[in-house]
Amino acid sequence: xxxxxxxxxxxxxxxxxxxxxxxxxxxxxxxxxxxxxxxxxxxxxxxxxxxxxxxxxxxxxxxxxxxxxxxxxxxxxxxxxxxxxxxxxxxxxxxxxxxxxxxxxxxxxxxxxxxxxxxxxxxxxxxxxxxxxxxxxxxxxxxxxxxxxxxxxxxxxxxxxxxxxxxxxxxxxxxxxxxxxxxxxxxxxxxxxxxxxxxxxxxxxxxxxxxxxxxxxxxxxxxxxxxxxxxxxxxxxxxxxxxxxxxxxxxxxxxxxxxxxxxxxxxxxxxxxxxxxxxxxxxxxxxxxxxxxxxxxxxxxxxxxxxxxxxxxxxxxxxxxxxxxxxxxxxxxxxxxxxxxxxxxxxxxxxxxxxxxxxxxxxxxxxxxxxxxxxxxxxxxxxxxxxxxxxxxxxxxxxxxxxxxxxxx
Numbered sequence: 001x002x003x004x005x006x007x008x009x010x011x012x013x014x015x016x017x018x019x020x021x022x023x024x025x026x027x028x029x030x031x032x033x034x035x036x037x038x039x040x041x042x043x044x045x046x047x048x049x050x051x052x053x054x055x056x057x058x059x060x061x062x063x064x065x066x067x068x069x070x071x072x073x074x075x076x077x078x079x080x081x082x083x084x085x086x087x088x089x090x091x092x093x094x095x096x097x098x099x100x101x102x103x104x105x106x107x108x109x110x111x112x113x114x115x116x117x118x119x120x121x122x123x124x125x126x127x128x129x130x131x132x133x134x135x136x137x138x139x140x141x142x143x144x145x146x147x148x149x150x151x152x153x154x155x156x157x158x159x160x161x162x163x164x165x166x167x168x169x170x171x172x173x174x175x176x177x178x179x180x181x182x183x184x185x186x187x188x189x190x191x192x193x194x195x196x197x198x199x200x201x202x203x204x205x206x207x208x209x210x211x212x213x214x215x216x217x218x219x220x221x222x223x224x225x226x227x228x229x230x231x232x233x234x235x236x237x238x239x240x241x242x243x244x245x246x247x248x249x250x251x252x253x254x255x256x257x258x259x260x261x262x263x264x265x266x267x268x269x270x271x272x273x274x275x276x277x278x279x280x281x282x283x284x285x286x287x288x289x290x291x292x293x294x295x296x297x298x299x300x301x302x303x304x305x306x307x308x309x310x311x312x313x314x315x316x317x318x319x320x321x322x323x324x325x326x327x328x329x330x331x332x333x334x335x336x337x338x339x340x341x342x343x344x345x346x347x348x349x350x351x352x353x354x355x356x357x358x359x360x361x362x363x364x365x366x367x368x369x370x371x372x373x374x375x376x377x378x379x380x381x382x383x384x385x386x387x388x389x390x391x392x393x394x395x396x397x398x399x400x401x402x403x404x405x406x407x408x409x
Contacts, residue, residue: 017142228340235366266325296330
């Protein structure tokens with residue numbers, strides 16, 4: 001049962017999905033406050049809620065509108081009830097996985113389906129029933145269910161569905177019964193919140209193997225980073241930050257067992273095309289024309305998905321280009337999310353920015369003057385560095401870095 005506070009924090013689209021699952025009539029005509037009241041009342045209604053789910057005689061939630069609106073609401077309810085008495089006409093409409101000849105292509109009401117989760121940018125998703133490709137029979141999963149069950153891309157889930165209602169195109173998942181073969185209540189992060197889990201300094205270096213790339217090789221050995229690192233690639237305009245990040249992404253994509261995604265926030269339109277043709281999935285692609293709010297929201301969704309992977313014991317990497325157009329608070333929150341969880345997985349964030357944010361475990365500073373003169377690697381070694389490098393490359397490696405820095409001085 002969802003608490004009122006959780007419902008109040010949910011967007012209206014999620015409340016509509018929940019109301020549809022509970023079978024609340026006319027929910028799309030209710031204001032948010034009235035809709036929350038109706039959901040709370042229906043959740044506490046026990047068997048009445050179940051009856052209402054099939055268009056039964058469950059009591060409708062009371063509306064707090066008065067005066068002249070009462071007659072209008074009564075007329076609307078009468079129209080809705082009349083619409084509900086003619087399901088045959090709606091069943092003949094080619095929507096929600098139905099062919100134009102009336103044949104049902106999608107799952108039946110109450111049928112238990114199994115498929116692979118694919119998340120959308122707004123936090124909701126679909127259960128793909130026919131592999132990774134979209135089909136007319138796919139089942140919609142609300143953002144509220146994604147958060148509640150901590151679902152991530154690629155999860156194999158099962159659960160019962162309900163047929164699409166008016167204005168809905170796809171059938172919806174009523175609940176999640178199993179995740180990757182385990183009961184849903186056992187497959188998550190054991191109820192532990194990501195931010196409450198113990199973290200340790202990164203101690204497993206990413207071996208990029210960049211022998212033929214001077215820039216990436218210099219970054220790998222002079223400013224090493226590992227699973228759970230918070231990395232900023234900083235420098236002025238045309239210092240090569242985006243290019244360095246793209247090259248690092250190409251090497252990370254070859255490492256098994258690491259879920260790597262890219263978030264483009266404020267990127268040049270030409271660079272968006274280059275990223276999409278690369279080997280790493282682009283979770284969000286917003287150009288420099290996008291608002292700071294849109295960029296911050298896209299970044300937050302990608303970080304939340306990576307948190308769920310890490311809390312389950314996986315290793316996630318989020319590449320961000322760049323943090324300059326994101327709200328400062330959202331940028332710090334995203335970077336701070338990176339950590340090496342003591343007994344689970346890790347979340348690594350590698351982001352470009354013009355300046356350091358603070359709190360990084362690794363800072364890679366690129367020199368625009370060196371890049372402009374064609375002198376690569378354009379690494380400003382004295383302004384770069386890694387905390388506790390001995391945990392990643394051993395004591396001898398840390399001493400070698402110190403010796404190189406001394407020579408540069």
